[in-house]
Amino acid sequence: MRKSLLDKVWDAHSVRELPSGQTQLFIGLHLIHEVTSPQAFQMMREQGFTVLFPERTFATVDHIIPTDTRQRPYSDVQAEGMMSAIERNCREFGIQFFDAASGHQGIVHVLGPELGLTQPGMTVACGDSHTSTHGALGAVAFGIGTSQVRDVLASQCLAIERPKVRRISVDGSLRPGVYAKDVILHIIRSLGVKGGVGYAYEYGGAVLERMSMEERMTVCNMSIEGGARLGYVNPDHKTFDYVRGREFAPPAEHLDAAVVWWTSMASDPDAAYHDVIRLDGASIAPTVTWGINPGQAIGVDETLPAAESFPADERAVAEDAYAYMDLRPGTPIRGTRIDVAFIGSCTNGRLSDLREAARVARLGHVAPHVRALVVPGSQAVARAAEAEGLHDVFRAAGFEWRLPGCSMCLAMNPDKLVGRQICASSSNRNFKGRQGSPSGRTLLMSPAMVAAAALEGAVVDVRELLPKNGEAPTRAENE
Ligand code: SF4
Secondary structure (H helix, E strand, O other): OOOOHHHHHHHHHEEEEOOOOOEEEEOOEEEEOOOOOHHHHHHHHHOOOOOOOHHHEEEEOOOOOOOOOOOOOOOOHHHHHHHHHHHHHHHHHOOEEEOHHHOOOEOHHHHHHHOOOOOOOOEEEEOOHHHHHHHHHOOEEEEOOHHHHHHHHHHOEEEEOOOEEEEEEEEOOOOOOOOHHHHHHHHHHHHOOOOOOOEEEEEEOHHHHHOOHHHHHHHHHHHHHHOOOEEEEOOOHHHHHHHOOOOOOOOHHHHHHHHHHHHHHOOOOOOOOOEEEEEEHHHOOOEEEOOOOOOOEEEOOOEOOOHHHOOHHHHHHHHHHHHHHOOOOOOEOOOOEOOEEEEOHHHHOOHHHHHHHHHHHOOOOOOOOOEEEEOOOEHHHHHHHHHOOHHHHHHHOOOEEOOOOOHHHOOOOOOOOOOOOEEEEOOOOOOOOOOOOOOOEEEEOOHHHHHHHHHHOEOOOHHHOOOOOOOOOOOOOOO
8 A cells, every 4th residue: 555645546537647657637626717718718619629527617707806896797898808708618618607696606716615516535627726725625636727728628637747745744733823824834934935846745744633624725725835736635534524515515325435435545644755844833933924925934023034044046036025025134024014904815715714814803993004805715605704793893893895706816806906015915925916016015924914914004913912811802892
């Protein structure tokens, strides 16, 4: 035996080995959205292809959808064109489309797991680099390019190289105020943004075992930011409980058999890995990025590192980051003034993220100079949050409660930074211009940290605000 989940799932879905050394891999679940699919359907038409298994592809709209109104046509002509294209393509090729009227619309990586489409032991592909999110359920899930979207539509297969596997074990336990987002930012900081190139990341250890499914999704989501095309957590009883009863989960009469198979897909206890990394959960602090890639991150209680402290090949990027961000080595990240706070995205736009952010929002009011947005990851998340009254908590604290979508994560819709604004963001990329302004600046952090920064008007350590066991909060209600 001695096989990892990656190898088991790969072997179970391998059609054949190709002369190129790649595998022809069968894809169990294909997810599409409006941005990377139009050209793929265009190629399908030009080449006279039909969709081989239309029941294995599901569509949603997330990137371009406005979060203030669903009024059609959209004011952005290009966005309206993409929306019309995915509507027509799904209709003509027989694909189920979760549009705003379906009640299921949402970010593609929020919607797949919450509908039970994503299941353990599956291969999942989507024309989006954060498809690694689905690995939280014990699936082999990765992003693909537009021509590969066409390949999956036409053949349900991909020609792809098998990655090596690095086991990342996060041992011990996290301290209060430290979240899954801090764990993955810490991993990327430790291993580098290119450290995972050629690898699948298998996350494990006591910290991952204790995490909820939504927390595991946050970790797997950002695998790609560490260079790994995919990341996963071995399925366990939490995974099975999560999938059970969801709309596309196996029906009750097949569930026991499914659980047996899902269990068999988990890595063997003595599985062989190409590399093993161990990290101590207790050493992780609330983490904030200061630069222009997610690896340029520090604990909130640290000062910004000197450019000379980086390896020679990273020094130029560090200097570029300091110039772009207008931050200075040796100064604390804590206290950096922000203009915008964004809570949402496929990394941190789920119910548990909103709950943690609301816990902080209850402690005060958004600073007068800050614009703060909360964008649920899906319509289902929005409904659940509203049923708990979270929207009222956010609104009372001065946050805008928006309709679901990707929003300011990528700013392909009207939610954009303006000029040199600095945004505390729960999203996953802090690249130059990522949030809609070519000179806008992004500080990545957990949703609770974003909420805390919104109240303070600057980066702050959320642990100073959160109530400790049995103690009153350190920040007065309605301050
Ligand atoms: S939320 Fe951001 S990272 Fe996720 S799918 Fe949308 S644009 Fe991509």
